[in-house]
Amino acid sequence: MVDFDKLKSKVGKVEVTTGGVLKSNGSSARNKTGGWRAMRPITNKDVCVGCGLCWAICPEGCIRKDASGKFSADLDYCKGCGICANECPVKAISMVEEKK
Amino acid sequence: MKEIAEASHAISEAVKMAKPAVIAAYPITPQTHIVERLSEMVANGEFKTEYINSDSEFAAISSCLGSSAAGVRSYTATSSQGLALMNEILYIVSGMRLPICMTVANRALSAPINIWNDHQDTMSVRDCGWIQMFAETAQECFDLTLMQFKISEDKRVLTPSMVCIDGFTLTHVYEPLHVPKQEAVDDFLPGYTPQHAVLDPDYPMTLGAIGFPSHYMEIRYTQNKAILDSLNVIKEVYQDFSKRFPVEIKNTRPEEYNHVERYRTDDAETILISLGSVCGTIKDVVDELRAKGEKVGLLKLITYRPFPKESIVKTLKNAKNVAVVEKAFSPGLGGVLYNEVATLLYENQLKPKMRDFIVGLGGKDVTLNHIREIVKNTKEDKGPVEQWMF
Numbered sequence: 400m401v402d403f404d405k406l407k408s409k410v411g412k413v414e415v416t417t418g419g420v421l422k423s424n425g426s427s428a429r430n431k432t433g434g435w436r437a438m439r440p441i442t443n444k445d446v447c448v449g450c451g452l453c454w455a456i457c458p459e460g461c462i463r464k465d466a467s468g469k470f471s472a473d474l475d476y477c478k479g480c481g482i483c484a485n486e487c488p489v490k491a492i493s494m495v496e497e498k499k
Numbered sequence: 500m501k502e503i504a505e506a507s508h509a510i511s512e513a514v515k516m517a518k519p520a521v522i523a524a525y526p527i528t529p530q531t532h533i534v535e536r537l538s539e540m541v542a543n544g545e546f547k548t549e550y551i552n553s554d555s556e557f558a559a560i561s562s563c564l565g566s567s568a569a570g571v572r573s574y575t576a577t578s579s580q581g582l583a584l585m586n587e588i589l590y591i592v593s594g595m596r597l598p599i600c601m602t603v604a605n606r607a608l609s610a611p612i613n614i615w616n617d618h619q620d621t622m623s624v625r626d627c628g629w630i631q632m633f634a635e636t637a638q639e640c641f642d643l644t645l646m647q648f649k650i651s652e653d654k655r656v657l658t659p660s661m662v663c664i665d666g667f668t669l670t671h672v673y674e675p676l677h678v679p680k681q682e683a684v685d686d687f688l689p690g691y692t693p694q695h696a697v698l699d700p701d702y703p704m705t706l707g708a709i710g711f712p713s714h715y716m717e718i719r720y721t722q723n724k725a726i727l728d729s730l731n732v733i734k735e736v737y738q739d740f741s742k743r744f745p746v747e748i749k750n751t752r753p754e755e756y757n758h759v760e761r762y763r764t765d766d767a768e769t770i771l772i773s774l775g776s777v778c779g780t781i782k783d784v785v786d787e788l789r790a791k792g793e794k795v796g797l798l799k800l801i802t803y804r805p806f807p808k809e810s811i812v813k814t815l816k817n818a819k820n821v822a823v824v825e826k827a828f829s830p831g832l833g834g835v836l837y838n839e840v841a842t843l844l845y846e847n848q849l850k851p852k853m854r855d856f857i858v859g860l861g862g863k864d865v866t867l868n869h870i871r872e873i874v875k876n877t878k879e880d881k882g883p884v885e886q887w888m889f
Contacts, residue, residue, distance in 0.1 A: 400702050406695050410717035417657060417695040418596035419718045421705035430709065 436479035438494040442471040446491035453483035453492065501748060504676040506637035506669040507532035510576070510602050510662075513644035515546050516684045519600075520571035523551035523562035529578040529614060531604045531670045556581035560588040560599075567597035568706050570697030572648065572690070575599070578666060579606035579620045586624065592659050593628030594722060595707055597696060598651035599659040601629075602644065605775065605826075606666035607861040615862020616666040618774065622827035622835045628722060630660035630729060631804040633774040635760075637674035638751035640664050642740060643801075645688060646756075649736050654694045656729045658722075663803075665776040667862065677747035687743055730805050734758065758807035760799040763789060764814050767796030769878050772811075772840060773824040774800050777858070777865050781824065784870040795874055806839060812847050815840075821851045822877040824870075826859045833885045852877065855885045863889070 406416040447469040454462040454470050461476040462483065472483065484492040504512070510533045514522070522541075524534040541550045549566070553559035556577050563573040577585065582603055592599055603621050607613040621631060630650060634640045640662065647660040664670060696706055710718050737756035746754055753760045760778075763785055764770055771781055778799040788795045798814045800807070815821055821844070823837040832838060837855035844850065854877045859865040869888045876882050 400699065401693070401695055401697055401704060408721060410720050413714055413717050415714055415717045415721055417721065418594065418706070419708060419710055419714070420595075420695050421708050424703040424705055426705045426708050 431475045433473075433475045433477050436474075436477055436497055438479040438481060439474065439497050440472045440477065440479065440481065440484055440492050441495055442469065443491050443493070444469045444471070446489055448489050448491075450488065452486055452488060456486055457483055500678045502676055502678065503673050504637055505532060505671065505673050506634075506640045506664060507604070507671070508536050509637045509641040509676050510644050510664070511536035511540065512678055513641045514574055515540055516681055517574070517600075517645060517648045517688055518546065518572065518690070519548055519574040519648075521549045521551065521563065521566035521573045522575065523553050523559045523566070523573070524575050525553045525556045525559050525577065525581060529581050529604070529606055531576065531578060531666075533576045533602055533604070533670075556584040557588065560585040560592065560601075563599045563601075564588060564592050564595070564597060567592070567599050568595065568696045568698070570691075570693035570699075572652070573597075573599050574601065576602040576604070578604040579608055579614070582620045582624060583608060586627070589624055589627040589629060589659075591707065594718075595696070596657040596722065596725065597659060598648075598657055598691070600644075600647045600651055601659070601661045603661045603663050604666045604670045605663050611861075613861040614666070616668055617826040617860045617862070618663070619827045619860070621661065621663045625804055625835070628658065628726060629804065630656075630658055630726065630733070630802075631663055632660065632802055633663045633800060634669065635776050635778045635799065636751050637669065637672070637676050638748065639801075640669060641676060641678070642744070642752060642756070645684060646736050646740050648691075649688050649740075650729065650733050652691050653729075653732050653736075656725060656732050657694060658726050658729060663775065668776045675748045675751055677751070679744050683743065687740065726805050730758070730802070730807060733802055733805075756801065758800070758802040758810045759814060760797075760801060761814055762797040762799060764796030764798060764818075766794055767818060768794040769820040769822070769874055770796050770798055770815060770818040771822045771824050771870075771873065771877075772798045772800065772836065774803060774836070775826070777824065777826070780865055780867060781870050784867055784874065787867075788871075788874060793874075800836075806843075808843055811840065811843060812849070815844065815851065816847070816849060818851050820854075820877045822854045822856060822873050824856045824858055824873060826857075828857050828860075837885070852880050853884065854882075856888055857885065858888045
C-alpha cells in the first residue's frame with residue numbers, strides 16, 4: 400500500500416506528488432473538462448427517436464439516456480466535437496455556439 | 500567466477516541475477532544478444548520472469564511501463580532505431596517516475612542505413628529524463644547493470660536508467676569477466692519495493708493523470724530535482740558496490756567507481772574527455788605520450804545524466820588544453836558533449852584552449868593515430884574548433 404503522505408511536496412504555491420500519482424481512482428470523472436467546448440450540442444427531444452447512435456459513437460463517452468429513453472450530451476465532459484450532430488439519423492441534434 | 504564473456508552476455512547474466520519480474524523486448528534488428536540470451540535462459544528454466552516478445556520497441560517499453568506501474572522490477576534493451584521508436588514513452592516513463600532499467604547498445608541512426616557504433620541514439624534522448632551511464636568494458640557493463648537497478652529503484656531517485664554500451668566494440672566483443680555469487684548480489688540488490696506505484700485493487704490509485712497548467716510545471720520541477728539529487732545516490736551506490744565487489748581482474752574496471760574516471764589527469768596539461776569503449780584506445784595513447792614526457796590525461800565520463808558538473812570541473816580546473824572526443828553531434832550546432840562542457844567551464848570562469856573532435860560515426864574506426872592527432876591539434880591550437888576525424 401502506497402503511503403501518499405510521503406509522496407507529497409510543496410512546489411511554488413501547490414502541493415504535488417511523486418510522478419503526479421493520485422490517491423483513489425475516478426479523477427477523470429472529477430475533472431470537469433467541458434469548459435474546452437466552443438460548440439454545444441442541443442438535442443431536440445421531440446425529434447429524437449432514442450436509437451442511441453450518438454451514445455455509441457461519442458468519442459468522450461458522455462452521452463446519457465434519460466428516463467424517457469431519449470439521449471443528450473453530459474455538458475460537464477462534452478468537448479463539442481459535433482460528431483453526434485453529424486451522425487444523428489433524424490437530425491435531432493444541433494450545434495450552437497457557446498456564449499459566456 | 501572468472502570467465503571470458505561477450506559484453507552482451509555479461510549484461511544478460513547481470514539482468515538474470517537482478518531477477519526482474521518482467522522483461523519485454525523486440526527480438527529482431529536492431530536488437531542484440533542481450534535479450535537473445537535472456538530469452539534462452541527463460542526457455543531453459545534458468546530463471547523465472549514474464550518474458551514478453553514485443554512486436555515493436557514502442558510496445559516493449561510500453562509493456563515495461565505497465566509492469567513497472569503495477570509495481571514490479573522491469574527491464575528492456577534496445578538500440579538505435581529501436582530507441583528512437585521508444586521516444587514518446589521514454590518521457591512518460593520518467594515523468595511517472597517509473598524505475599525501469601534498460602540497456603542501450605549504441606548504434607548509428609539512419610539515414611544512410613547503418614548498424615554500426617556511435618552515440619547518436621542515446622545522445623538524442625539525453626533530455627528524456629533518464630539516468631544515463633556509459634560503460635568501457637564488459638566488466639563495467641555487468642557492474643553498471645546491477646547498479647542501475649539499485650539506483651533507479653532508490654526511493655530518493657525513482658527515475659529510469661539506461662546503461663549505454665557501444666554496439667559491436669562492446670556488444671560483440673569477448674573480454675575477461677568476473678561474476679560474483681548470487682547471494683552477494685541478492686545482498687547488494689534486494690527485491691524492488693514499490694514506493695509510489697503499485698497495482699492493488701483494494702487501494703486504487705491513478706497514474707499518468709492529466710497535469711493542468713496549475714501543476715504541470717511544478718511536477719516537472721520535482722522530476723528535475725530528483726535526477727539532480729540522484730548524483731549523491733549514484734555515488735553512494737558506486738562506493739557501496741566497489742567495496743562489496745573489489746576488482747578481481749586487473750584493468751577491467753576502476754578500483755572505485757565514480758561519476759568520472761580520472762586517468763593520469765592529476766598533473767595533466769592536456770585532458771581528453773570521452774565516453775564508452777573508445778576510452779581504452781585513448782588510454783593507450785595517453786600511456787604512450789606519458790612515456791615521452793607529455794602531460795596528457797583522460798577524463799572518462801561514466802555518469803552522463805545527471806551531468807556530473809562538480810566532478811568534471813574538479814578534473815579540468817588546471818588543464819591548459821581540453822579536447823572533447825565524441826561520437827555524436829547536433830546538426831547545425833556541433834558536438835553535444837563539447838557544448839555542455841564549454842558551458843560548464845564558462846560558468847566556472849575556466850578558459851582552457853578547447854577543441855571538439857567528432858569521431859567514429861557509423862562505426863568508423865577510431866585509431867591510435869586519430870588520438871595522437873587530436874592531442875597534437877589541441878596542444879598546438881591547430882585547425883578549427885570542431886574537427887571531424889575521418
